[in-house]
Amino acid sequence: MKRKIITTSDGSKTIQIEDWNEQYHSIHGAIQEANHVFIKHGLLFYFQSCNPELDSESHPINILEIGFGTGLNAFLTFLKAEELQQSINYVGAEAYPVKNEEIQQLNYVELISKQHETEFEKMHTIPWEEQHNISLTFKLEKQEKFFKDITDENRFDIIYFDAFGARVQPELWTEDIFKIMYKALKDNGVLVTYSAKGSVRRAMQAVGFTVERLPGPPGKREMLRARKHWMK
Numbered sequence: 001m002k003r004k005i006i007t008t009s010d011g012s013k014t015i016q017i018e019d020w021n022e023q024y025h026s027i028h029g030a031i032q033e034a035n036h037v038f039i040k041h042g043l044l045f046y047f048q049s050c051n052p053e054l055d056s057e058s059h060p061i062n063i064l065e066i067g068f069g070t071g072l073n074a075f076l077t078f079l080k081a082e083e084l085q086q087s088i089n090y091v092g093a094e095a096y097p098v099k100n101e102e103i104q105q106l107n108y109v110e111l112i113s114k115q116h117e118t119e120f121e122k123m124h125t126i127p128w129e130e131q132h133n134i135s136l137t138f139k140l141e142k143q144e145k146f147f148k149d150i151t152d153e154n155r156f157d158i159i160y161f162d163a164f165g166a167r168v169q170p171e172l173w174t175e176d177i178f179k180i181m182y183k184a185l186k187d188n189g190v191l192v193t194y195s196a197k198g199s200v201r202r203a204m205q206a207v208g209f210t211v212e213r214l215p216g217p218p219g220k221r222e223m224l225r226a227r228k229h230w231m232k
Contacts, residue, residue: 005105009218013106015070015098020168024069024098026194028219031072031111033194036217038073038160041225042192043080046158060087062155064184066147066172067162068092071123072108074140078123079113081137089131093143093150100124147177152184159185161193166200173200178226179207187229196222 001019008014010029016022026033046061065073074092081088103124109117119134126132131141147163159181166173173195181191193200196213201224204211209226216223 003102005102012072012108012111015102020164022164022168025072026217026219029217031076031108033217033220034072034076037192037194037223038162039076039080041214041223042158042160042190043077045192045225046190047084047086060089061157062089062186063091063158063160064150064152064156065090065092065160065162066181067160067164068094068097068142069162070098070103070106070108071120072106073160073162074123075108075112075116075120078119078134078138078140079116082135085137087137087139089139089141091141091143091156093145093147095144095146097128097142097144147172148180150180150184154183154186156184157186157189159189159191161191161195166195166197173197173203175203175206178204178209182207182209182228185228189228191226191228192223193226194220194223196220196224200224 001017004016004018005013006016008025008027008030010032012030014023014025014030063077074090077088077090109120122134123140128142128144131139134140163169163172196216201211204226209228211224211226213222214225
């Protein structure tokens, strides 16, 4: 399928799949969306609300990203790990890795943190299927696989569910997929996604999640956060 690099409303770039009229990130702002959905309502919510003991290497936060894509969510999470001095083990699952020539056309480093260009490049050049230290606080493992093939159980504290939208890939937003996500999360784990579709919320609830609607990022009224066996 034909792809091109486009500029979103906050000045950051993303990849558009023209045949689908679908983007890797919101056209209303790639960086704004990632910060709002995944960092603010995912990572920071968990860090601040779920486990106040998460303050050392002995209590790393384990994150699974569904759709590693451009690496934007991973890069923002790495920067927050450095800021908080919080150890994070990050797994990015991706069925179709983005080509290096596309990555080189993105401007996330320039807009977010030029001083961490080396770490962003490292995220995209390390081998797949094995864990690597990006920094003292951030470990990354990229897995090339279909999301239906994830078999982890009770492993992750947070899931960033950033698959392509249900309009173009409805098979990624089903009860079967969310059952896999539910199993992969630890008790008290959190899943966040940009989607607020009623069918998505109902699929999450059907497999056991407690789901709440939250204000969405620019251009989107709402988003969803799902929790497993919530015990604050």
